[in-house]
Amino acid sequence: MFSIGIIVVVVFLALCFDYVNGFHDTANAIATSVSTKALSPRAAIMVAASLNFLGALSGTAVAATIGKSIVAPEMVTGLVLITALIGAIFWNLFTWYFGIPSSSSHALIGGLVGAVIAGFGFSYVQWHGFFSIFSGLIIAPIVGLLAGSLVMTLLFWVFKTASPALTNNKFRKLQILSACMASFAHGSNDAQKSMGIITMALVSGGLLGTFQVPLWVKMACAGAMALGTAVGGWKIIRTMGGKIFRIEPINGFAADFTSSLVIYAASLMGAPVSTTHVVSSSIMGVGAAKRLRGVRWNIARQIIIAWFVTIPSSALVTMLVYKLLTLFV
Numbered sequence: 001m002f003s004i005g006i007i008v009v010v011v012f013l014a015l016c017f018d019y020v021n022g023f024h025d026t027a028n029a030i031a032t033s034v035s036t037k038a039l040s041p042r043a044a045i046m047v048a049a050s051l052n053f054l055g056a057l058s059g060t061a062v063a064a065t066i067g068k069s070i071v072a073p074e075m076v077t078g079l080v081l082i083t084a085l086i087g088a089i090f091w092n093l094f095t096w097y098f099g100i101p102s103s104s105s106h107a108l109i110g111g112l113v114g115a116v117i118a119g120f121g122f123s124y125v126q127w128h129g130f131f132s133i134f135s136g137l138i139i140a141p142i143v144g145l146l147a148g149s150l151v152m153t154l155l156f157w158v159f160k161t162a163s164p165a166l167t168n169n170k171f172r173k174l175q176i177l178s179a180c181m182a183s184f185a186h187g188s189n190d191a192q193k194s195m196g197i198i199t200m201a202l203v204s205g206g207l208l209g210t211f212q213v214p215l216w217v218k219m220a221c222a223g224a225m226a227l228g229t230a231v232g233g234w235k236i237i238r239t240m241g242g243k244i245f246r247i248e249p250i251n252g253f254a255a256d257f258t259s260s261l262v263i264y265a266a267s268l269m270g271a272p273v274s275t276t277h278v279v280s281s282s283i284m285g286v287g288a289a290k291r292l293r294g295v296r297w298n299i300a301r302q303i304i305i306a307w308f309v310t311i312p313s314s315a316l317v318t319m320l321v322y323k324l325l326t327l328f329v
Helices: 004-024 026-035 041-056 061-069 078-097 104-119 127-158 164-204 215-231 234-243 249-269 275-290 297-326
Strands: none
Touching (some): 004 104, 026 041, 026 164, 026 249, 026 275, 041 164, 061 104, 061 249, 078 297, 104 297, 164 275
16 A cells, blocks of 8 residues: 555655656647747647647546556556656656657656666566557557558649648648647647556556546646646757758647647547657658758657667666665655
8 A cells, every 4th residue: 555655755756757748749730830840839838738738638548557567556666656757757858958859658658667677577567468469559650650641642632733832821720730639639639648647646556446546637638748848858859850851840640640640549449658758750651752862860869769679678676666766654
């Protein structure tokens, strides 16, 4: 049984993770609209913060997956959750500092796995649940890449005879809609991960009889992510919004529209995906449809490497934190 003090610490760290996630992943929803000047940075941040908040309240399927699929809630200790969150927060801040669009989802999942292994051993990880989540994390960016390329190809075909200037002017306005869609989808998936952690702590502490996310947890996580989003993440915005390829309004709309559909579909299915990776892969797909050689594949390569190193890296960081904390606890 968790003490009230341990639960308070877990809730605090989970909200800190959501806050960091908010400014770390703000670029997912607004990078393209800022880079094409469809929205001013201030307006884009406001759109992202408000729609992230609403999206976070839209469901709890992802929270249940995070809370029950990697380790059974009744087998979780306070130290496992605390070190998992510390490891994930550290990795997010590390990658944010260097402007690397890594995945908060990967960091949290890696943190949970690392903490369980450090505390109890490999056998206590529910590997079938982990691999199910991991397969979704890998499949979603591939879907985003292919769908982004398909949507962009379709738009090129529909508007092939239209004036480029007129087309971009229209899509610059439509980008406001696609930025709202992307922000809502981001909140619907990412904020639920912390909801799952907090609810796991409440079940393990005996404050909840069944795994059901309370309203105050939804509101707190949604608010923390919205607040973090309001701070912004300009280093990652520069990477996502211009370094992969030169984005025009029609490209930005295609990327945001595609990624929002993929992410929200995953949320409805209860699949915790990396919003960062889905958005970046959608941008790559759109860029490849525009001109294959126009994509700066060296930047894309760095992002892909970050996809694969985040889970083991955050797991190792968490294992180290766990061992250090056991010296003092």
